[in-house]
Amino acid sequence: MKSDNDNKDYFFLQNNSECTKLIRNFNWETTPLGSPEKWPVSLRSTLAMMLSSQFPMFVWWGEELIQFYNDAYRQSLGDNGKHPLAIGQRGEDCWPEIWDFVYPKIRKVLDEGESFWYDDLLLPIFRNGKLEDVYWTFSYSPLYGDDGAISGVMVICNETTEKISDKRRLGDDKNELEFAVEAAELGTWDLNPETGAFTANARLKEWFGLKPEETIPLPLATSVIAEKDRERVNSAISKALQSQSGGHYDIEYKIIHPITGNERIVKAKGKALFNDEGIAKRFNGTLQDISEERKNQELFRSIIEQAPVATSLFAGKDMVIEVANDIMLGYWGVDVSAIGKPLAEAIPELIGQPFLQILDDVYTTGITYTDKAAPVRLVLNESPSTYYFDFTYKALKDARGKIYGVMNMSVDVTEQVLLQKHAEEIQRQVLESFEQSPVGIATMDSDNLVYRTANPFYGQLVGRSPEALIGKPMFEAIPEINGQGFDILINDVIATGIPFIAKEVVVSIRRNEQSEKIYVDLTYQPRRNASGKITGILIVAIDVTQQVLSRHVIEDAQLALKSTVDLAKLATWNLDLPSGIFSYSDRFRNWLGLPNEISSIEAFYQILSKKDSENLKHAIASILNPESESLSVFEYEITNQTTGQKRIVSANAQIFYDADGEPEHISGTAQNVTKERKLQEELKFLVKERTLELESVNHNLELSNHELQQFAYVASHDLQEPVRKISVFIEMLEATLNSVDPKAKNYIDKIKSSSGRMSNLIRDVLSLSQLSNVIPVFERVDLGQITNETLTELELVIEQKGATVNVSGLVPIDAIPLQMSQLFGNLISNALKYSRTGIAPEISITGKILSAKEIKFSPGNHSNWLQVEFKDNGIGFDQQYAEKIFNIFQRLHAKQDFAGTGIGLAICRKIVQNHNGFINAQSVENEGAVFTVTLPMHQL
Structure with missing residues (x-):
């Protein structure tokens, strides 16, 4: 194994890329190539160029076809596959899955020196742990050894799998767009302003009663518009075709099918396009049936194509074209005569563009420059045009590390860029057509149900922005729908390929930080690639919550109305005004004693008395008067035609109008009020009789009350004198006795205590009786001053108990x-x-001014009231005694526990009543009590 520091054998490798390191560390002695120091110079030069390139390159060398490749090619090998074993491996061992195809091509290059090119060729390879379909654009070219013989094969390639997938996906997106238009149930139309020709899709033609293949003049199309709307629509079209209007067209109107007569309310949205002279060249848009609900269509997204690889080498400061393959020459629009010339001379249109300066910077600094989709002006076939390229400029160094040239590798992405612009224009037009239609559209992948696109209306529907959805799995983006079964529905569509379409699906969603239950018309449509495999789901969702809730309200109201009618024993009836047909419920028919329904109002008049018949005709005529109330009540008598039984009927009538404001029918209810009317007559007599009796009783009651008040005053006043004498004599008795035994002393104390309580009781009874006899003389009283005087009188008690009293608002x-x-x-x-x-009293006295509206049960016509709360922290009482405590002689505690006569609160209530106010109490045992006194601020 060679060392990284052994530069003797690897002087031609001038970078530290991953593949360069693999070549340095490989034991080449085990291969037919042997030690790198023995390798041909041509192989070394080829490897130096390949390893410094930013584009995928591959080399087979020798009869064993020993393999080399660079980092750019390494990406196409994927993970868990051939890399890194492919370095130094025999071709046949490395590529068993495609060897039957590629080896004959390699052999042809080695034997005949023929180069060839393949474009977007499918060659499956084993990578990422599995056999994958991979598309390639590549060339095979001969490599010559030092002796001039063909010794290897150079492969310059570009993987185009994504390009092919994008083309197929673009076709899928077009189909999905058409499906989204269909799913949103929209009509589309196109008007040629110059010719007046009107075309439309099948749905809109069906609405207008047109034949599917028919192209018609605009006046014929607008003839189905309701007459009252036609002039307004024609005016809106004319305005949209004027350039100063901006071309916008947005209007609602009614259409009437010329054959069936069916009416439909539609919303039309469109846009006129103008040339530079401001003349309308095209006018198109959508038509939506809003009789049911509004719809919208989808958001469109396209994919950009990629192009093949071109390679050239520029030498020296002047960027002389030293090497250029046919693809690059084709890009430049020149032939091989350009080789050997400076780039600026061979391609003069580059002068003034940034590329010559960029090449000079790379040559000077050695820093690689890469750009994407850069626009380049080139002259091809004597026609100047702009093309777009992904390219890399990389400095090349000799064995001494000196830069001697720049390699240019480019990919033509013109088709991709133009396709993207075209797709964006299509997307813009689609979004303009559907921007106001309330249809939510989204797409998601079949793997992990990840959102890929979502339009704003889908975002509004689920309470998220589209950006918050895209790229996330469904349950991560919208966690609250987990457990509602939507993943099961989607996975079923993916498994079966059968779309899921349902109306009024209930969804629990969280929007605006609140949980809501909404209803949607929902469609899940499978998305397929070119091979028919399902790769995702198109979602179309229409919010119909208001429609469903409105229907529920109507249904509930109808049910409630029916129940009410049944419980109230009401009869119902209806008079159709144009036809005069009179219909009614079974209960009404039973009252009339008829076997069948009366067919007309005139027939109904015949069974009424002449008086009631005339009164009923007059009542109906009054209802039809435009200046009268639309709801009327009238009574008449009916006679059962079978039994002769008479009934007095009270009828309610409501008039209803058609769309043009004309009276259409009168509907109402009828109630049998015979018993009520008889009772009313009897009551009139009884009321008259009882009135006379009550006048007599009231006079006697007033006399009794006056006598009772006089008795209470005299009795309490006359009792004071004996009680005072008892008190005086007991004190005198106690003073004359020098000493008494404890038992006698106890008797004397009890007599003194009883006489004291008797004196207090008489005094309170006297006060209570005086409250009834006093002639009220009202004057301006400062309640704050009254409170201060009271607290001064009770100062000793307050100090003894350590009480605190807070007063405000009086x-x-x-x-x-x-x-x-x-x-x-x-x-x-x-x-x-x-x-x-053991607890110091805490008392608060708080006043608050209230208006008459705030006093729900206020007597009289007083405009302003003062409400005073007396709140304490004392022993309180059970709330069930809140009314009882205001009665005279009522006590809740034993007299030995708390002294008192049981009259104090009765006096309070009488005082408040004398002032036209009211008093109440609220309490909880051992938690204190609140007494609330409400008094008018000004006496009338």
Whole structure:
């Protein structure tokens, strides 16, 4: 094995490419070639040129056809195949799969010196662990030894597998485009503005009632447009054909099939193209049936072709053409006479273009230059034109490392570039035609279901931009659809080749950061290559969510209406105005007692009384009056024609109009209101009778209330004196007794306590009775001042309990000052009294102004209200007693636990009622209570 440092044998190898290293490290003593120092000079020169080239090259040498290749060719060998064993290997051992084909060609070159060329030839080779179909464009040329005899074969090649695949895929994409147009159910049209000839696809012709092969004048095509739309459409066409309009055409109108009379609402979109003089040369576009929904078509993508390899060698500073193969000479449009001339002299049109300067830079610096699809102006057959090339300029060095020339290897990609521009133009036209049609289109590979294309409408449908989808597997791009079965459907299409087409498919999707359920009309169409193998899926999805939801709403409404009609025992009827046909439900027919339906409204009039018949005619005439309400209610009496039973019927009528605004029919319901009308008559009598009774009762009740109030006042007032005497005498008794035993002392304390409670009770009853007798005198009262005065009176209790009181939002209102003091005093005292043991009371009194709209159950016509909340952290109470606590003598706690008479909150409610307000309480046991008082700010 030779060492990398042994330059004696490998002086002709001037780079460190992968293949160069393999050649250096190979044990050539085991081959017929022997040590590299014994190799012919011609072989060394050939290998030096090949290994420095950026284009694929391959050499067979000697009778054993020992192999050499460069790094550019190594790429075509793939992985897990022939590389690196092919270096130094015999050709027959390396290529058993194609040897029967290539060996006769090699033999012909070796024996006869004949060169030949193959273009896009299929030669399967073993690479990447399997036998693959590979297409090649290549040449076989003889290599001469030092003695002038043919000693080997030079292969200059380019793998064109991708080019062939792209051509086939372009054809597939054309078919897919046609399918997408068909799947979107669009009509297409083309108008020649110069001749007026109108052509269209089969679908649009079927809509217009035209023969499939027919080309017709434009007026004949527009004759199927509804008369009311025709002038507007003709005006829009004329405008689009004027250059100042930009050629845009976008309009909706109705067409009427000339044979069947079927009507269809369509949306037309088009674009006129103009020449340099502003004259319309072409006018085409699409027609979409929007009677059901809008549709769109697909996004188109094309692939670029590649061209063969051309090779030349320029020597010296003047870039003298030293070597150029026939392909390169063909590119330049010259013959072999150009060899030996400077490049600028042989190809003068290159002067002024960047290539001569680039060659000079490569020659000077030794830095390789590569470009893709570079435009070059060349003169071929005396005709100047622009061509496009992928090319590499690489400096060549002699044995001493000095640059002596530049190698140029080029691939003509003109066809690819022009095809790409053509495809982009087609794509632009397609996108213009379908840019407003709501059809989502995408494609994905059959392997791993990776998205390859997606138009903006598909992106909107799934809530992602097209860029976020392309290049990702389906479940990575749209994870929320995993588990919904779409992968199963797609894989079934791939396995069977049968398209999947379904309407209103339910999809759970995430859009705008929210989960949604949508409905789509969905198509999965298999995509095939030229050999018929399924390579992917075309997806066409149309969002029909609104259509489905609207239908569901209608269906639910119809079901609800039917249920309502049945539950309400309603009859339904319909009057067709043009024909006069009168139809109705079974319930109505049973009311009439008829075996069959009446066929006309006139026949129905005959079974009514003359009065009801005239009233019904008048009611219908009133409905038909354009100035009247479209919904009317009227009553009439019907007689059962079999039993003679009479019914009073209340009918509701609604008028409906056609598309032209003309009355079309009247529909409505009828209800048997016989019982209701009889009850109404009876009630009128009873109401009159009860009214007289109530007037008498109310008078007596007022007298009783007045007497009761007087009694409560007198009773409580007269009881005060005995209670005061009990208190005075017990104090005098206690003072006269110098000492008493504990038992007597206990009795005296109980008498004092009872008399005290009795005094408080009488005082509270007196206060409550006075609240009813007082004549209200309202004045402006500052509630903030009332609160401060109350807190001052309770200052000692507040200090003893360590309480904190926060007050805010209290404003002046119209009120009775003394009653406001009582109200605030009672509520604040309660909050202090009912505090929890060991917890300092926290009381907040908060006012807030509310409008009448915010007071849902407000009495009177007050515009503004003040709502005051008294909130504490005390013992609270069970919410079930929230109303009970406002009743007189109601207590929730034992009197030994909390002192009181049970009248305080009853007084609060009476005060609030006197002010036309209301009070309520909210509480949870051991979590405090909130008393809310709402008072009008101004008394009326």
